[in-house]
């Protein structure tokens with residue numbers, strides 16, 4: 621199978637339980653909850669997306685003919701100066717589970733990478749992923765009901781965080797929705813966490829420090 625990739629870049633994981641960790645981000649093209657076109661946003665299942673996942677024109681993006689060529693590109697992005705024992709890749713998108721498969725996971729594992737995924741939870745995570753972050757979306761059926769973190773964007777109309785607390789996740793995080801009312805959403809998320817301490821606040825720290 622070939623893989624459509626928007627971009628591959630080195631950064632720090634900005635969100636959630638692996639925050640601050642040097643990471644290669646592999647952002648796949650395409651999503652099942654929005655076309656990525658602004659004209660379609662208001663009719664999309666997921667309407668608050670902060671990401672451009674359309675096309676293959678980003679840094680190191682392109683159509684990779686097979687798992688080996690994509691694994692090689694991810695390895696090259698980690699580079700030779702960084703400790704190979706710390707190799708860490710985050711598969712995101714778009715929706716990575718539309719493309720991330722066992723063959724790619726195996727090729728990446730061969731290179732000694734710890735594998736994390738950021739998913740909307742509408743598709744099952746294949747075996748072999750080391751860190752599963754699920755971010756459910758109002759109006760989309762949740763299929764992946766276990767993982768390392770459930771990261772709920774807050775607030776979402778019609779989504780009560782309580783609905784998820786019996787699921788098999790190690791940690792539960794609320795991430796304030798980044799839009800024109802961000803300040804208000806941060807306040808609301810803080811209040812919710814303080815009243816429901818199962819939930820921990822997750823901030824998008826890469827945006828605070830101006831890295832991708």
Ligand SMILES: C[S@@+](CC[C@H](N)C(=O)[O-])C[C@H]1O[C@@H](n2cnc3c(N)ncnc32)[C@H](O)[C@@H]1O
Pocket residue numbers: 651668669670671712713714715716738739740741754755771773795796797798799824
């Ligand atoms: C761009 S998504 C890609 C992965 C996957 N499609 C998903 O939704 O989880 C990466 C992360 O950013 C979060 N996110 C997207 N738009 C956001 C926004 N406006 N404010 C805060 N978090 C956002 C998502 O919920 C997800 O946790």
Ligand SMILES: Nc1nc2[nH]cc(C(=O)O)c2c(=O)[nH]1
Pocket residue numbers: 631632633634635671712713738826831832
């Ligand atoms: N630095 C950084 N951390 C992130 N964590 C999740 C992200 C994503 O878009 O999936 C993201 C991102 O886009 N950049």
Ligand code: SF4
Pocket residue numbers: 651652653654666667668669670671673713714715740757
């Ligand atoms: S599901 Fe994820 S990638 Fe798709 S539109 Fe929503 S936040 Fe963006």
Ligand SMILES: [Mg+2]
Pocket residue numbers: 670671
């Ligand atoms: Mg992002």
